[in-house]
Amino acid sequence: MQRRHLAVAAGAVVVLGVALATGAQSSPATPALELSATPGQIQVVGLPCLPSALTVGMTNNGRGSVYADMELSAPRPLVLDRRMFSSWLPVGQPVSVRVGVTVPRSARPGHYTVGLSSDRARLSVPVDVLPLPPKGPGDNLLLGEQATPSSTNGSFSPCGAVDGDADGDHWSTTTGWNDGTKSVFPDNYTVTLPSAGAVARVVTATLDSAKYPAAKYGLRDFDVQAHVAGAWQTVASVRGNTSGSVTSTFPAVQADGVQIVVLDSNDHAYSRIVELEAYSS
Template sequence: MLGAIDGWYYRYLGGIRSTAPGYQTFLVQPEITGGMSHVRAEQRSPYGRIVSEWRRDGKSLHLDVEVPVNSSATVSVPLFGEGSARWRASATAGATFVGIEGDRALYRVGSGRWSFITRTPDTAPQTSPVVVEASTGQAAVVPGWPSTATFRLVNLGDAEVTARPHVTASAGFTATMDADSVTVPAGQGVEVPVAVERTDQGSTSGTVSLAVGTSTASVPLVASGNLTRVATMTASSTWPGFSAAKANDGDTSAARWDGGAGWNDGTFQSFPDTLTATWSRPVTLDRARLHTHPDARYSLRDFDVQAFADGQWRTVASVRGNTAGRVDTTFAAISTTALRLVALGSNDGQFSRVIELEAYAPGTSGPPA
């Protein structure tokens, strides 16, 4: 069963999760499930092998972590018991104790092998085999448009489970699900959409969380006037590992570009290429912002911005000779159902590269400087 969900095995049972490109820093936060007594997970990184291994031995839980050279980790050790009776954890000398967060003790460690021990209850904890992860990196709450944060429930057990998720939202927002329960087949995952609404217009950010038993995940909420956040993104072609949908996910950082954080066309040294945002109903736009690769060698050099109006594409802005990573364009307000970026050339002449495409209506809060 586990062979079908290796990624979940490493991220949840072993708890290995990257917090920086290439796992230079990472989190080890294992999930201790009632039906297992021993788990070993390994993850290869550019710096070497990462290991998270835990086992039960009588009333003790042993967690061993291996951190490769030039890397560091935060280790989240499960704690059992309640209140003043909660059992403490011990760690290899040199591990820096950060503090207690919920039912876990946090440590920071550098490269090397580290061991942690904590006491367990007399009987294995009866935790749910369902674990939760956030499928949406960030949910935009755009005035006048529905907003959804998506979670994924994964069943690590060998029998079907009916889970009853609990959803909460921070002050200024509400979160609701269509159903009270979700059936998750053994060894499989199920997407769970959560509808989000802003109830306080003064709230500009927050979180929505979904929990099943002790497993919880959260999605950041951001109030935004960027209308591409509620558009459907398509492209003329896409290089494997990249996606047009990554060009409207709210992430404008180039730090994760090599991991597919954006859109890269799929036709080497061939132009033009197009990236299109399409809305389910007409919108009025007068501004667009392009985030291309910040290294001038790879940024888009020449491109047009086009809007679909009156049954045809109309060029509303043109840029030539660009070397910047961020380009703002303004144009006369136009009602449209689609906005298209036509990439005519890049500075290396090889690919079209877009990290994020933004669009704004007249009179709304524009993109931050």
């Protein structure tokens, strides 16, 4: 049997408010508290660099400011990075916080629920745990795996270059990696695999868009390295690049990690990778 949540659009806000009795008696009115979650439904994959998150909020629709607690609960295998959200709530001013939702690699796919509750309100948020993406021949081995760059600029995410989005037109702090040491090289973008396997091709997509062409902003000189039997070895070297996407092919190695060592970029300032991919053939 399968529950379906077809009607919940991404970005929707699910709201369940509990209006409280506010009789015209002398007792002070208890505030009505409204809970919210955005999006109204999320999907989670058991890979370390494909994180999911909810933004949960509370709104005080009562007559006076209150201090409120929201408890968050979730069944295994869901893991929440917070279990409680407490805030002073002025009337009519929503407050919200981000809650990371992850599952281990071994999580069984299925439908689960994150529960939000306060004294006077409840809200359930459906969570779909998806199967792991295939990592066979022809599949990108680096998708969602742990990325540990040498540095990361500002609000960019270390995971931005293994999130499956290689489109330079989408370049932003959410899909792409930009190092944090301006005009200082080398910079490393390192991705660790859960076990060693054949790697014979690496595709490096650097920043390349109409606004930010690779010839001006992309990687210029870099080495492609594979972690083989406990040591990094250079499997390809690229020099003087001006292309948005560089495919490096080499005799297959048994690697449990792949990294790009950036020696220079075309603006001589920052290393920018939109997506890094590796394949077994």
